Amino acid sequence: MSNHELYQTAFSLINHKKLRNFGTSGHVACALETNQGNIFTGICIDLPCSIGLCAEQSAISEMVKNNETAIKRIVAVYEDGSILPPCGRCREFIGQIDDRNMETKIVLPEMKEVLLKDLLPERWDSKWN
Numbered sequence: 001m002s003n004h005e006l007y008q009t010a011f012s013l014i015n016h017k018k019l020r021n022f023g024t025s026g027h028v029a030c031a032l033e034t035n036q037g038n039i040f041t042g043i044c045i046d047l048p049c050s051i052g053l054c055a056e057q058s059a060i061s062e063m064v065k066n067n068e069t070a071i072k073r074i075v076a077v078y079e080d081g082s083i084l085p086p087c088g089r090c091r092e093f094i095g096q097i098d099d100r101n102m103e104t105k106i107v108l109p110e111m112k113e114v115l116l117k118d119l120l121p122e123r124w125d126s127k128w129n
């Protein structure tokens with residue numbers, strides 16, 4: 001699957017909903033392709049008190065549920081159609097799920113690609129690897 005097709009898959013899931021107590025969901029969506037070629041998707045959930053989860057974490061949860069952990073490429077899309085780079089927590093989350101994910105291609109705005117390892121230099125956990 002191309003970066004553009006992965007982007008379209010994520011964008012098709014945008015469905016911004018209001019939840020109780022100012023909570024919202026679905027204004028960011030994520031699609032990832034695993035090393036085995038499967039596609040998993042997720043949406044964000046934002047709740048008060050900084051409780052919630054990013055679309056990337058939601059997609060990764062689906063992937064792990066299906067017994068895969070190695071991500072070939074991943075993209076997150078905001079409701080206006082722009083591509084969002086993963087937040088710091090998601091970068092770490094992707095890296096800690098599987099050592100191979102340091103080679104994951106992160107799709108950036110304008111379909112630029114960067115490897116996760118280039119977004120996470122000077123690993124804190126290299127002592128244990």
Ligand SMILES: [Zn+2]
Pocket residue numbers: 054055056086087088089090091
């Ligand atoms: Zn995040």
